[in-house]
Amino acid sequence: MSIEKTEELILNMGPQHPSMHGLFRMVVHLAGETVTNIEPKLGYLHRGMEKLAESRTYSQFIPYTDRLDYLASPHNNWAYVQTVEKLMGVEIPERAEYLRVIFGELARIASHQVCIASTALDMAGWSAWSYAFRDRERICDMYEMTAGSRLTVNIMRIGGMSAEPPEEFWPALQSFLDDTPEMLEEYYGIFFGNEIAMGRLKNVGILTKEMAENLSITGPVLRASGVDYDVRKAEPYSIYERFDFDVPVRTGCDSYDRTIIRMDEIVESIKIIKQAVRDIPGGPIMAKVPKVIKPPVGEVYHRVENPKGELGFYIVSDGTTKPTRLRIRPATFINLQMLPIVAKGWKIQDVVAIFATLDAVLGEVDK
């Protein structure tokens, strides 16, 4: 007699689980070790951000945006304040634009370092984790000396920046930029070049180009599936058209490429920061905006390239000091759609790998 079928096992992973990156829960249906279905369960970190915005003034909502994708809070500030500026028709000073690019790209590096570290950790690579986090600390230090906080930075204001970086910021930034080649070499040596990591990630969780496009995937996950799309190039915002940089694209479509593409992006971010530091003009960092912000009646949508993908804000204004409606288009919430589709048929340990390479941040998913 042969065993034809094992009984289906339902395994509950999360919300408190080391590899669930926050408060994500998935109900995994298993036949033996093979995944037959995944039901993602969201909402454990839901704070009602969109509703909160309706009872806050435009400026008061900036600190809340920090708490969306908290690994790259300057980007959320940036997307939000630019949306309001677009609605109001405010031009911001040159220096503020350059500072925004510098902090935005630093945030991209920091966020990718966390992605690399946590992917390594999910593959049981404890020491690889500490290397990327060690270097991310230096970026947090730079945030801290400029804006006063390490995670929820709250660095941008409608019309410019909250503060001019202090004197010690520039040498710290320079030494960070100088050390990056060595850092990346270390990440490669300790994680990406490791045979176990390769074995766990290569050819695991294939997301084809067609699937990625049909699922509206954005960010590094999309670019690792061979699609050359980046909001910074497709619809340049801020001053990105002034910088010379490439959009890294990989065609592996697997978990390995989805992770290592972030190394390529760090290299490009360094390039952008170097150019920004070279070209940054002097001058004010705040435009002349009224104390009480009252955008004209209307609606606006604006999007930026967050480290994890396309982050958009949609605001409807009725001419008062508070938005009538604010909608957030989070990158990872939409990227997360691929999980049940891609993970089907893989083993339980591969699900952890696939989820890790998505780099989901639940602050943004649950809002």
Place this chain on the structure above:
Amino acid sequence: MFGKGLLQGLGITFKRMVGPNITEFYPEEKPNLPTRVRSSMGLERDKCISCNMCAMACPNSVIKLTSEKNEANKKVLKTYHMDVGRCLFCGMCAEVCPTKALKVTQEFENAIYEPEDMQWDMIKRAERKGKVE
């Protein structure tokens, strides 16, 4: 060759093992935080002109203050209360304060045992701090 990557990784960890320490020995050694760090709030009562700007800038209604008129018909601060349990430590209040009476401070060891301890009477706190120093 299989295993080359593993050896390379071990080489890196070994190099770092004999290299300098990068960790801080908190709490034996206290970190020297930059002056912009917003881990607590401090009020200088004499500087405050009771303009209520801080309370209006706050996104989460943390600050409640009352004032009274003195003989010269000038507003003076009577009570200043912060419900820190709701505070985001965003620093927006200190940013708008016209006289810099309210400032961010760097005391980060704010852990408490009782929920009532989250209600800060800023005037009392300032007086207490003055005595210790």
